[in-house]
Amino acid sequence: MHDTNTRPFSISRVAIYATLIVAMLVYLIPVVVMLLNSFKTTGDIRAGNLLALPTTWTLEGWSKAWSSACTGVQCEGVHGFFWNSFRMTVPAVLISTILGSFNGYVLSKWSFRGSNLFFSLLLFGCFIPFQVIILPMAFTLGKLGLANTLTGLVLVHVIYGVAFTTLFFRNYYVSVPDALIKAARLDGAGFFTIFFRILIPLSTPIFMVCLIWQFTQIWNDFLFGVVFASGHGQPITVAINNLVNTSTGVKEYNVDMAAAMIAALPTLLVYIVAGKYFIRGLTAGSVKG
Amino acid sequence: MTTHSSFLPSYDFAGFEQYIKLMHNDRWLVASTNLGIFGGLFILICLAIGIVLAIFLDQRIRQEGFIRTVYLYPMALSMIVTGVVWKWLLNPSLGLEKLMHDWGWTSFSFDWLVNSQMVVYTLVIAAVWQASGFVMALFLAGLRGIDPAIISAARVDGAGLPTIYLRIVLPALRPVYFSAVMVLAHIAIKSFDLVTAMTAGGPGYASDLPALFMYSTTFTRGQMGLGAASAMLMLGAVLALLVPYLYSELREKRHA
Numbered sequence: 001m002h003d004t005n006t007r008p009f010s011i012s013r014v015a016i017y018a019t020l021i022v023a024m025l026v027y028l029i030p031v032v033v034m035l036l037n038s039f040k041t042t043g044d045i046r047a048g049n050l051l052a053l054p055t056t057w058t059l060e061g062w063s064k065a066w067s068s069a070c071t072g073v074q075c076e077g078v079h080g081f082f083w084n085s086f087r088m089t090v091p092a093v094l095i096s097t098i099l100g101s102f103n104g105y106v107l108s109k110w111s112f113r114g115s116n117l118f119f120s121l122l123l124f125g126c127f128i129p130f131q132v133i134i135l136p137m138a139f140t141l142g143k144l145g146l147a148n149t150l151t152g153l154v155l156v157h158v159i160y161g162v163a164f165t166t167l168f169f170r171n172y173y174v175s176v177p178d179a180l181i182k183a184a185r186l187d188g189a190g191f192f193t194i195f196f197r198i199l200i201p202l203s204t205p206i207f208m209v210c211l212i213w214q215f216t217q218i219w220n221d222f223l224f225g226v227v228f229a230s231g232h233g234q235p236i237t238v239a240i241n242n243l244v245n246t247s248t249g250v251k252e253y254n255v256d257m258a259a260a261m262i263a264a265l266p267t268l269l270v271y272i273v274a275g276k277y278f279i280r281g282l283t284a285g286s287v288k289g
Numbered sequence: 290m291t292t293h294s295s296f297l298p299s300y301d302f303a304g305f306e307q308y309i310k311l312m313h314n315d316r317w318l319v320a321s322t323n324l325g326i327f328g329g330l331f332i333l334i335c336l337a338i339g340i341v342l343a344i345f346l347d348q349r350i351r352q353e354g355f356i357r358t359v360y361l362y363p364m365a366l367s368m369i370v371t372g373v374v375w376k377w378l379l380n381p382s383l384g385l386e387k388l389m390h391d392w393g394w395t396s397f398s399f400d401w402l403v404n405s406q407m408v409v410y411t412l413v414i415a416a417v418w419q420a421s422g423f424v425m426a427l428f429l430a431g432l433r434g435i436d437p438a439i440i441s442a443a444r445v446d447g448a449g450l451p452t453i454y455l456r457i458v459l460p461a462l463r464p465v466y467f468s469a470v471m472v473l474a475h476i477a478i479k480s481f482d483l484v485t486a487m488t489a490g491g492p493g494y495a496s497d498l499p500a501l502f503m504y505s506t507t508f509t510r511g512q513m514g515l516g517a518a519s520a521m522l523m524l525g526a527v528l529a530l531l532v533p534y535l536y537s538e539l540r541e542k543r544h545a
Contacts, residue, residue: 019345020350027363030363031362049387049392050383120535123535127475127527129478129520129527131481135516135520222485223504227504241373244373244486253383257373260373263369267365268362
């Protein structure tokens, strides 16, 4: 709905704009501070205040964070963990999205006895606190011989990602008219033909939502990473936490800030490039049960 | 199941022993009280900020798309990154307090991060910063879904804008409150990354939360039975929220 009050300079308009701008600053300042301080020298950080521009701009913090900062016992920077996160995120996102689109297709267009129950149980996977499944999952991964492996981590992310991706695709495919499917079946199209020739070509927006949602979730995950990976196999979120909370020697805050920026860049980039889909995923995924 | 502080599980059935132990565990009591404070404030403040920003943004604002993008970007950051930044901003010798001192306000003091009475509120600040934009987006979508004809009718009847919002628009958004509270409560109960990065439960265990309790009991101290019991209680809390929510969702659909 809209306010029909269109007088351009009323006091309430000014107050509204002022509030909105202050709120914008509050949301922006933490990341601006992080960015500014990542380009300072450690001396500069101690001497000046956090909102000051760097007296000398330097990439020292960034290069140290990338290649030589200590994350716990090893001091090789975060680059290895950054690539771990990619090697974990990319397959997990792709597999869970593909499985989700397939599940969504079956649940919406080929409902079977108990398919609603099946769907409800799957929804449970979206809401369950992951702390509950950590122990059983650790035993399962151990039995499968996947404990502390990247494959194991991908598997866990796929399992819990499928709940969300199925929800996305099912709700999207429900709105595709059944008449379309019936007509295709009369023309002799089978289960797979309908999926690949009719539904997939209609699915670009929901694929975008799903890929972005899953990418953000899996890249930002900490709990699974800290429990199911160890040493060199850890994802970047775990490495950042180790780096920041390592208490040996003098704290180099520029390195901390640069490392945090490195961890945040991929998801920020996705958000900036495809924010529209990100927002749609947030509202669709977490609202509709 | 019980354990004797070893990583090897023993599968003797122990009844409710672990739950009773948990209820007498001081750290667990602190953690659950903290969750009450943290969760309650987090949800209320997010709702307040989200609703105000959504209503303001819905007043034909120039550059609305850009402003919305800014409000929502923290949601793309991980809780770990959020925790790292806020830990730094609220650190008395580096962040806000130092800034105020540098600007000449030398009596300014903000030591919540290292004050065991106040530390849980720092978690609220960081979490609200991260999630309030999302609540704004939910409510904005809700506002856009309201039939403008209802508003026009109220105007014809002589209602002012504040009255229209308080009496007509906000009550009409009931399903949005429901979803927002669900999602936020869920975020609060799962909060593990944020507290790990920001305070690691400290000072002492003053800022512990159930999710962190579960992790450190199980993996750092090897008390698997106690950890499992705490995880089940977390599940109970989520179900207590989820079941009524799903029930009302399904009922609405049936009546629709």
